[in-house]
Amino acid sequence: MMLTIVVYCLLAALAEVIGGALVLGRTQWPARVQEYLLALGAGFLLSLVFVELVPEALAGGGSEAPLLMLAGYAVLHFFEHTVVGHLHFGEETHHEVMVSRAASISTFLGLFVHAFFDGFTIAVGMQFNFTLGLLVFVAVLLHKVPEGLTIASVMLSAKCKRSTAFAASIAIGVATLIGAIAALALGGVSDRMVSLAFAFSAGIATYVGASDLIPEINHSRNRVIPVLVFAGMVLFYVGKRMLEG
Ligand SMILES: [Zn+2]
Ligand SMILES: [Zn+2]
Known part of the structure; x- marks a missing residue:
């Protein structure tokens, strides 16, 4: 079981590294595809939050669950948009804010914490x-x-070397794995710990869907993108039916 969870988190980390490689490969990665993925991801994730994560967190975590959900939301808000000045999903297009090395490092740290909790949420959910x-x-x-x-594009905007940009995407992938290992360690403590961590991760997932992904979609000039959020919701429904067989 533990190995299975690590393998899934490894796959998620691999997708991260592929994203980094796409920027560096520069076969002119179409911005549209990135937006499609963000929109589908947002619809899928928010459906998951409302239909499964929140009800299950309440059922499993009891009276402590609501506060833990809020804590999960607050922790990501703190690390991504309170201590970090400029962080948004998708290719970095604001080269003017990335002139200082400090800006790119703080964005890196914000994404590192985010990715840690991606892995954490997968591993807690599976447990x-x-x-x-x-x-x-x-x-x-x-x-x-x-x-x-x-x-990777943030690092390139900050005039880092291509090898540094690629290394940064690998580091964010590694953060995903560290998060998974942290969740597995918590799971080793007690089942109660898993239920509480699950409630916390429901708050994390809410933040990622509503505050990381949706704002990016709303900024898009392509009006097809917001429609794809609904496709993500349908995709969730289909996936859920398939898994529950
Ligand atoms: Zn930007
Ligand atoms: Zn993520």
Whole structure:
């Protein structure tokens, strides 16, 4: 079981590195594809939050669950948009804010914490309920390629070497694995710990869907993108039916 969870998180980390490689390969990665993935990911993830994660967290975590969900949301907000000045998903297009090395390092740290919790959420979900965890995995996987692309393009905007940019996407992938290992360690403590961590990760997932992905979609000039959020919701429904067989 533990090995299975690590393998899934490794796949998510791999998608991150592929995202980084796409930016560096520069076969002119179409911006549209990145937006499609973010929109599908947002619809899928938010459906997962409302239909599964919140009800399950309440059922499993009891009276402590609501506060833990809020804590999960607050922790990501703190690391991504309070201590970090400029972080958004998708290719970095604001080269003017990336002139200082400090800006790119703080964006890197924000994404590192984010990716840590991606891995954490997958691993906690799979320990809580494996089928549910698989849905969490798909939800995270959908935005992992754009995430790898984000960090590599941030580093390039900050005039880092291409090798540094690629290394940064690998580091963010590694953060995903560290998060998974942290969740597995918590799972080793007690089942109660898994339920509490699950409630926390429901708050994390809410933040990723509503505050990382949706704002990017709303900024898009392509009006097809917001429609794809609904496609992500349908995709979630289909995936859930398939897994529950
Ligand atoms: Zn930017
Ligand atoms: Zn992520």
